[in-house]
Amino acid sequence: MADKHPHAEWSGKMFDIMRDAGITLFSHVPDAGNDALIQLAEEHNETQAVLLTTEEEGVAICAGAELVGKRAVLCMQSSGLGNCPNYLTLAKGGRFPILMMISMRGDFGEQNPWQYPMGEATDDLLKAMNILVFKVDRPDELEAATTAAVNASGKGGRAAAIVLSQKFLGAKGF
């Protein structure tokens, strides 16, 4: 698959950075934006993809892994962030350095009106729960933003989100 997937190239770079940083669990709610990354996590023998029922479970999975010295990431659409704030008590109050990879909906080029309300609230929600934001609008920002977020949530001890805009991902037609 990987060489044909439209997001294969940057997903491979992101996966390598995350795997090199010791991230073993890739929890996710499926999305076009994280599809290639999750396939890599499924294929690699040192990483495991964990399919979630709802996004906030991934916050708790990241926290549980961290308690036993391992690292995990939560991959989801921006709409799924709306399911997470109460569990992000673990980040804001418990200082769990939760790492998120968020593929945006409801921003640049969106054609589905249902996606705008949460898309427009994404930055405010992240800020409200003390999550650092590392945004990617252009391909040349991907590696630096991923590394920065992974380091912030590693030795930096802060919850962090890599936010992939629709300028970067492309907006799907409706």
Add this chain to the structure above:
Amino acid sequence: MTTSPTGNIDRRELLPQLFPNQQDWLFVSGLAGASKDAADLTKDGPNLFSMAGGMGSAVPMGLGMALSAPDRDVAVINGDGEMLMGIGSLVTVASASPNNLTIVCEDNAMHGETGRQTGHTSRVANLEAMAKAAGIQSTMTISEPGQIADAIRFIKEAPGPRFLLVRILPTDPCTFKRDMDLAACRVRFKDAFKASAA
């Protein structure tokens, strides 16, 4: 509002019987009474991360722990309200299927912490049936003290992940005073785990 007891097991005496070697386990407990019972079991020891918020998160936190520490036994202690709020996490557990994860759900069919309001399981909802339908490999319900020996065997011998539903009397939970500083408890747990793994 009054709630009829769903079973005859005293929650205050349950966990020490189910986990006689509690120090060998890693525990995550959900709010509210479940965390008090778990804190009494471990004397709020560093092998317990107990919660008083983030309702529903205990099971997925235990899942993250079980997948990340596959050579350790992990137990989640929660109540029926907490379990229902994160009910989808049973499906996530079943799909990932860690064999080192045990979930013990203390079902008193009410929201004890907020004023003993009647819960869904006092009516028709059945949490063991939901766990089974989610695909959890091993499930069991006990409601009488005489069944606790079977539950001990279940935890020891049934293939994981395991879901044990315990129908309890509508008593107050244990009263052990635990540390409520979640950031401090995180560090306490992490440091103790690291030391035990070294």
